[in-house]
Structures are given as C-alpha cells and as structure tokens.
Amino acid sequence: MALDDKHEAEGRVFKIVGTRPIRPDGIDKVTGRARFGADMSAPGMLVGLILRSPHAHARIRSINIAKAEALPGVKAVVTRADFGNVSDDDLRDILHNVMAHDKALYDGHAVAAVAATSTSAARQALKLIEVDYEVLPHVIDVDEAMQPDAPVLHEGRSDETVPAGMSANIMHRFEYGHGDVEAGLAAADEVIERSFKTAATHQGYIEPHACLASMGPDGQADLWCCTQGHYMVRNTCAGILGMEVSQLKVTASEIGGGFGGKTTVFLEPVALALARKSGRPVKMVMSREEVFRASGPTSSTSIDVKIGMKRDGTITAGWAELRYQGGAFPGSPVQFGAMSCFAAYDLANVQAIGWDVVANRPKQIAYRAPGAPMGAYAVESVVDELCGKLGLDRLEVRLKNASRDGTKAAYGPRFGRIGLTAVLEAAKAHPHYTAPLGPNQGRGVACGFWFNFGGDTCVSLNVNPDGTVGVSEGNPDIGGSRAAMTMMAAEELGIPYERVRTTIADTSALGQNDVTDGSRVTFAVGLATIKAARAAITIMCARAAKIWGIDADAVVWEDGHAKPAGPNAGKFPPMSLAEIAAVATNTGGPIAGHHEVNAEGAGVSFAAHLVDAEVDPETGAVKILRYTVFQDAGKAVHPAYVEGQFQGGAVQGIGWALNEEYIYGADGRLQNPGFLDYRIPVASDLPMIDTVIIEVANPGHPYGVRGVGETSIVPPLAAVANAVSAAAGVRLTELPMSPPKVLHAIDAARG
C-alpha cells in the first residue's frame, strides 16, 4: 500500500469498535469462578515437585533416586535420563533448561522431579534424592562473562559471527546501521558518550506456572496449563517427549499474567514425563521462589552509547554497543535492543552492535518488547543529556529528528505509515509538558518503539441456529482479547456484542496458532476474526440469494442483514442474520466462516512518556508524581483495555527503573526470590497513569490496528531516569535507581 493511499477503515463509522463493553470473561473473574492454572484437579491426581540445584554452576556426577523411589506414596521419580535425545538445537536447549543434563547451569536449575500422593510425601522424597555435584566456578555479570578467562558454560556454541579469541560465553554478534558514524560524530557540535548498566528483572506475573498432565498407556495425553501459547506447549512437549503432536491435547487455562514469561515451557514436559512414568495425573505448581529462581527473567545489560548533536538539535550520528547476558542458554534479545534503540530517529549515520552472552543465571525469556527497554534507556538518556547541555527543548529535538513515513530506520527498512510525530505533537500540546515543577522535582521524557508481530493464526466462527455466534480462537487471553475479538466479529456481522461469544479453543480444535506474544493478538487474531466473519457473510448472502432466487453477487450485507444490492436485484425485505440462521438447515446446512493465515503486515508502534519525579536529596527516595503515556494504537478496538496496556507497561517500567532487580550473592545464588525483596510497584507507590491514545491506522489491518501491549514498557526506563536525573541534579547511569544508588550519586556530585 502506498503511503498516500486511504486506509479502508478511514471514514468508516464503527458501531462497536471503539466502545467499552464489559468483557465476556469478566463475571467469572470477579466471582472467583474463573479457572487458572492451579485451579484444576483430576481424580487420583499426584503432586509433582522439582529438585533444584543449589549451585550456580556444577557438574552432576551422579543422581541416586533409589531412596526417594522407595518412600511410601512416591509413584515416580524422573531425571534427565527419563527423557530421550533431541536433535534440534533449540528444543535441546529447552529440554536442558527444564531438566539439567551433565551440568547444573544456575541456582534453581531442575535436576530431578518426583510425583507423590501428597505434598508432604513429595517434599520428603526430594530430600532423599542424592545428587553428587562437582561445583564449578561461575559467572553472573555480563561484562565479566565476556572476559576471555571467564568460567565457560558451553564450549563450541559461539556462531560464525563471533570473532575468534573471544570468550566462549559469547554466542552471537549482531550489527545494524548505515552511513558513516565517525564522519557524523565529527560534524557534531557536542558528542556525549556514556556507559549504562541495567539489572535483570522479572515479568512478575502474579500467577506461578502450573499444569496438570495425564497420559494413558496408549500414549494419548492431556495437558492443562497456564501459558501464552498452548500450541507452542503442545509442539515443544511433543518434540521433547518424542510424541506425535496429535497425541497431545493441550487446553489453556485462564492465565494470570505472562508478559512474555509464559512463552516457553518449564513444568509441562516434566509433568508429562511423571504422568507417563506413574500412569496417574500429575499436577505441578511452582512456588514463588521457584518462579524467580527458575523461570525466565530478563537480560541484565551493559551498554555504551555515543551520540553527536549540532547546536540546532540535529543528531549527526548515533552509535551503541549492547551486551546482554541471556542466562544459561543462547538467545538473549540483544538483537532487538540493537535494532530498536535508534528507531525513533531519522539518522544518516548510525551503528548498533549487539553481543549475546551466556551466564550462570536462569535462561531469560521474553518480557514485553524483549530487549528494547534497555537499549532505549541508554539512547534516550544520552539524547536527554545532549538536549540539556545544548539548552534545547527535549520534545522539539525529538520532533526535529523524528522518524517519519518513509524514514530509513536504523535497523534497515523504510518505515511505512507511522505515528511518531503525531505522538510527539500530542505530548508537546499536553498540559503536563508545561506544568510547573517544585523543588527537587524533575521532568523526564523518552520515546519508545516496538516492531509488533503477526504470525500463524486460526479463527473459526459458527453461526448458531438462534442467530448467536461462536468464535473459536487459539490464543490465550492475557488482557481482554476475547472482548476485542467479540467486538470485531460483532462489528463485521452487524449484530450486538452480546450475541457473540468468543472461546479459546484447545489444540485439537484449530490449526496451528503462534504464541500470544509480539503484541500480535488484536492485530493477527483480529484480522482472522474479521476475515472469518466476512467468509460467513459470503455464505449468508448466498443463502439469501437462493431464497430470493437471485444471484449471490446481487446480495449485500448491511447492518446485520442480507439485502438486495440495488433496485435491479429485485425487491425483497432484508433478512437478518438470525432469520438466515433459522433456516440454515433448509438452505444447505450449518453456516460457518473460518480463516487461517500467517498474518503479515503488523504495524510498528511508537510511544512517548512524560513523567515527573521528586527526589528526597537526603535519602535518595524517588516519588513518581505524575505520568502520561502517549502511544499510537493504530485503532483502539476496546479503548479501556488499550489504556490498561499503556498503564500496565508504564508501571512495570517504573518498577524496572526504580527498584526491581535480581540480586546475586558471591556464591552465585539469587538472594531475593520473593515479592518481599523483589520489589514490584505497589498501589501506594504510584499516581494515576494518564493516557492519550493516538490512532494512525496500520495499513496492514482492515481496521488499522497496531499492537499495543509491548511498546508501553519501552520508554519508561529512560523517561524515569531522565526525570530522576533532572530532580537529583546528577546523571544516573545504572538501573535500578534504588535509593542507595541515588543518594550515593547525589553525595558524590556534591563532593
């Protein structure tokens, strides 16, 4: 689609899209009736528990399970030996993460599991498993892990992009950019180079991982679990356990938060292995401590940024080198950090280099715009400092250099239709930007970007005999997506929202669906829902045509009715969806529409956040006083849940900026595996989070939808850091900006 083409939804008057109906799963969730991962049980169910390594890095010489197996009530014990060999690299890493192979690679790494008739018997059995460890030197910090003499986790895993002679902990090198950075820096009036560090954080979903597995002697298995993608769980577990995909049916429970952290498997293959060995259903639920020690937090990072600016605010060059440790296996999101960190700027000269590094920590898993917040933090901090040094308005400078339609992005492509300037203009015009500040208060602004994603998607839409409609989709609803699908189906069909019910189908009901990730659901599943509805409409028009005895293409669909297309088509009273449905049996049988697609055309999105913070100069305590989110949603289907995504992302970013961190002791063990000392924001820490929804339609979606879930966590690290730095009078370059660090920086700056 060319940039000057009109969007198909432009000028369309929506009846349902853009309103705020009550979500279909709402009553279940306010009455306690909704069933989450740990809420299911089965007759004869066993309790499964995992034995975890107390060492950050250790060779497993032997595991003796004889005593545990002999304990009354114990029905199965499994170790890595109970899983077969897996040839695929990615699957093997997942298997080695859910059950250690020859080495335990981090504190909390699973080494064995038991299933028993009671929790107390299972706990007792864990104590009876004898593991002989040879403790090895470990490495936690990303910069230390890159040193040539650092303890090595895996030999021979570095790929062809890593220069010879570097640490074997470096898995991959990425590079993006264009132009001549040195020449650009030489043309600048001011150049600032800074180094930043960010701590590993956790998604912090309130629901721990949980599942219930059963398997018969014929190899057919059922799995109930909380996940962002039950099709992924099915495929991964089947691959690990050597099962045919069709033999494993996975049902997604309601999911108590994920934010990327439930886009892989942890317990599920183990529960299936225990169920296979015991012949009984096995339920496994992680404790909060296990969630912190052994699920997937984010990367900790170390980033250098150098940016040159002219006195008029023109950015002449941007350069960044990003080092992300991604835990014990390859695959940190450093590439996304490197690709996205300069995305908000139209730069002639730009280069970003990323290093993917392993360390003795749990394998990182996606967290909302994985990799992007840290890179944006570093770049937006330096842009902010340059603005300050040159006495320039921070939003004017961003507008002056902003990526626009057709800008060649730092990561390669030219942007199509994007909303960054609209976002920045809205921020500039907002009263928040010019509101007065008091003593020890500072204002921060920062931009953020995320790609968004489409992917494999299936939707089936069935027209019921009474004129109601059922939509089946295959993506777990993590924030109200059933409401959005219901709205889009009702909008297309022209029937009331209340007459459509959307269900998350199990893996036997639909074809492959990608995980609920990449902010893809409202975009991709929405697109498939609209197309499935259109397919059903085509059938309903054909049925009406048959009844009227006219050509199918002489029938149009308007406001939930089939109508003759014009005076020449004949004079027939419109037939409603319900009327057509009522006679479906007589006109050819049940009516349904479906759509299966690898959805392409996801639209990138930009946000800008404004935040006011106050710093107590005597204690380093930071209080967030005011916060406003501006973000391009493309089209907000259910604005209340779009606002909710903006607010939630902002607050997670505030936590990341101020207090959340993985704290390791010298022994390589995690010191704060609980909500007491892993400090996510509480209600009293925060003001209201104001939101402004910008709508610049995505050409790739019939209604213009862009994903909204992830972009909102990209700007806040930098926005809060800029506000705190302004309030404290000193630039802070390390996250989290916990009070001891802020106070130290203030005292150091004051001598």
Place this chain on the structure above:
Amino acid sequence: MRYEAPRTLESAVSLLAGEPGSAQILAGGTDLLVRLRTGIGEPDLIVDIKRIDGISAITAENGGWRVGAAVSGAEMGEHDGLKADWPGVVEATELIGSTQIQGRATMAGNLCNASPAADSVPAMVAANAVARVIGPNGTREVAVGDIATGPGKTSLAKGEIVESIFLPARAARSGDAYLRFIPRTEMDIAVVGVGVSLTLDASGTCTAARVSLGAVAATVLLVEEAAATLIGSPVDEAALERLAAACSAAAKPIDDKRGTIEFRTKVAGVLAKRAATIALERAKG
C-alpha cells in the same frame, strides 16, 4: 508437627516446656508461617496462644497501657487511648506489612521474632516498654531491648512466653515517633528505623529523651549519646544536627540486599532528625 490451642497461660507454658522436640508459639503467625512455608525447620509443636483468656486485650494499667501478646496491629490502631498516648509505637506496629498482615501480626511477635529490622521494636525501646514474660519458673518483667540477643535469637528460656507488653504512663508534654526507610511506600522490610520519645518542660526544653535505631546492628540499639543531644535543648536545628551525627555514629550496619553501610549510616541520622521533629510536635500538643 502438632498444633495446640490452649485456653490458659499455664497450659501453654506446660505444653511448651514439656515438648521434647522443638516448639514454636503462634500468635499472628505472619513470620512463623513464612518459615514453615520455606521449610526452614518445621517445629514439632505449635502452640497457638490466641485462645488464651485476656491475651487479646488492651488494658489501662497505672496510667499506661498493657497490650496482650495476641493483639494485632489493626486492633492497636483502632484503640484511641493507646494511640493518643503512644502514637509512635502504634504507627510503628501498623507499619509492619500490609493491611492483611495488620489483621494478624502482633507487637509481641514482632519482638520475639528478633529481627534487627523489626518496626515496632525501636518504637518500644524508645518508649521504655517492658515485656511480661511467663514461664515454668514464674513471671518476670524484662525491658523490651533485652529480649532479642541477635538476629532470630532471644533471651527467652524454654517454655517462656511474652504474655504482654507494658507501655508506661506518659508524662505531660511528651511525644514519640517512629520512622523507617523503605525503598517502596509499603510492603518492605526497614532498611533503617528510628524511634524517638521525648518530654519537654513548660518552657519547651527537652527534659527526657530516648532514641533507638533499627536495622543498623545485630539488635535494635538504644542510643544514649543521641538522647543526650536532645536533653537540655529546645530540640532546635542545632540539636537535631547533633542528634543526626550521633545516630550516624552509633549505626554499625552491614551491606546487604536491602542497603549499603554508607546509605544506612547516613539515613539513620536523617530519619532521627525527622522522627524527633514529629515527636517534638506531638509533645507540644
């Protein structure tokens, strides 16, 4: 593990004293159940003291207040008389955990858990509170500062129960306050805590003061040098600066996941000034 909920102190004491294995007292349970959960030493016996007559009462005594061992923080916060006399102690207890924790956690439990960071303890030490300890060998009255002997360790003998805590009568023109530093606004363990109690004469000169520090040593500290900076002064800016310096000097903290030596040392002084200012306002009425 056995669970017992005796009706009398005598039977509680004899259960605890007679247990051959390990025994734990359950009052609010907000520390004990966390320990059970994490599997750190499940005791052989738990004695729930909440069903003992009178142990959940706040009673006036000799012009002061006796707070039973099973009185929750929420109940203290709802007691107007106690709050009027010892607002700092009540506020300190109410700072322990969330609203949910407040429904269960007790001041006596906070004391006997013997955490150096316990919020109510510096306030109680500043208040010169006295614990009534009942055991197999009878009753003794112990200054609250003498209960904890180190992190998680107490001077209580086997079978002994802190039955109540006595907050003494208040002189005219007295006030107390407790402040702690935490990274968030709620739900954290104190990184530093400071309790201040002081009394003024009619002219506004401080005639008596007690200052205590939490989370800066193995036990809560009573800092007499800090109190001395206030006594004889009008608690003015100069006195407050001396107070801050004395508190920072007395702090002997460690570096840990919650704070640094540098931070705790400085903030002990900062909070002391702020707590003393609040106590002063309260003393002035």
Place this chain on the structure above:
Amino acid sequence: MTQIHVSTKINGDAVEFLCEPNETLLDVLRDRLDLTGAKEGCGTGDCGACSVTVDGRLVCSCLMLGAEAEGREVTTIEGMADGEVLHPLQQKFLEHAALQCGICTPGILVAAKALLERNPDPTETETRYWLAGNLCRCTGYDKVIRAVMDAAAQMRGA
C-alpha cells in the same frame, strides 16, 4: 501427621473439614473445599491474592493455619455476590476494566470490600495504602483505584 477436625463457617455456611496441622487456610480452601477463588501468588503474605476475611478481619489465608479457623467465620470471594446480584465493587471492576488477567482480582475485591466496610468514603491515598498488600502486575492500579472509589461513591449514594 494426625489430621485435625475443624468446624467453621465459610460464606455463611457451616463447614467441617479435616486438615494436617501444617496446612494453611488457603490450602484447605483450595484443595479440600474446592474454593479456588483465593489464589496463591507467593505463599508468604507479600501479594494478597489469597485475601479472605476471618471474623471480619482482612487476612492472607496463606499466613493462617487451617486449624486456626476453628469456630471462626471466614468469607471468600465466592461469598461476595448475593446470588445473581454482583456486589457494587464487582460491577464497578467490570465497568472500569479494572482487571486484565484477573488473578489478583478476587484478593483485591475482598480487600476493597473490607476497606469500604470500615471507611465508606476513602481518599485515593487511603485506598492506595489499604490495597498496598495486593499486588497487581497488569493494570498499574489506575483503573483498580478508580473502580474502588466509584463503587464507594455508589454505595454511599445507595
């Protein structure tokens, strides 16, 4: 371990159960009585997802033994609606989109109800501090606080 017999009242109904001495009230509710509305988010009293009231007092059911419920009156999220009629808080949570994933919602509703029973007209700050023990990771609390304040206003008007 020898099991303990406990007689209690849950959401107004007399209930008897057996539990092990080290079993929490939350375990009893979820695993023995199939009242799975209270959730375990942490097991250490830090998240509030297991909030219930005991004799009218808001507590974390993960920090109370099942045995302690003897003779007490427990209310859970399952007892909040009056038959088919939602409590105003439940209704306002739906109207304000105050839940995303919904795992913290039962605990927050139970806690908010306890607040409004004590303080029918809380300020925003009072509401935020009262609910500080109920972690929500999805919403950033904005819509939660608005829903509670709006429910309070409606209940005062009713």
Place this chain on the structure above:
Amino acid sequence: MVRVAIWGSLRAATGGRAEVEVEAANLRELLDRLAEAYPGIQPQIDRGVSVVIDGLVYNDSWFTPVRPDSEVVLLPRIVGG
C-alpha cells in the same frame, strides 16, 4: 532485479556489501537466490529471518510477491513478549 538490504552482521557473508541484487518474484525465490549467491547467509536463514518488503514485515510466507522496485530488507526473525 530486486535490491536487498543486508543487516550489519550478515554483511560478512556478502563480502561487506550492504545491498545485493537478486532475481526473484517472491519471498521464497529471494531467499533461495540469496543463499545460492552468498552461502554464508544460510545459517541465519535457518535460524529464522523476517523480511521487510516496502516497510511491512513478513515471516516465512514464501509466496509473498516481490516487485523489482520493492525495497527489501532482511532481518533476524522478530518475535516478542
């Protein structure tokens, strides 16, 4: 011929060229021709790529048409949280 922009670290496989030309009418042909001409790109294609065509991101849809004047950029596979 379709011009394809190559991201930085893949340029090692194209002799340092930031842009290469291949004859292709759709995405599958484009990737096949690229791998033939520059075998060093194959490992990354196996790991997964996203292809941006005229500003829109495509994942592995072989028959997505590519016009001679299309702007094509090869990227590592984009996912999310």
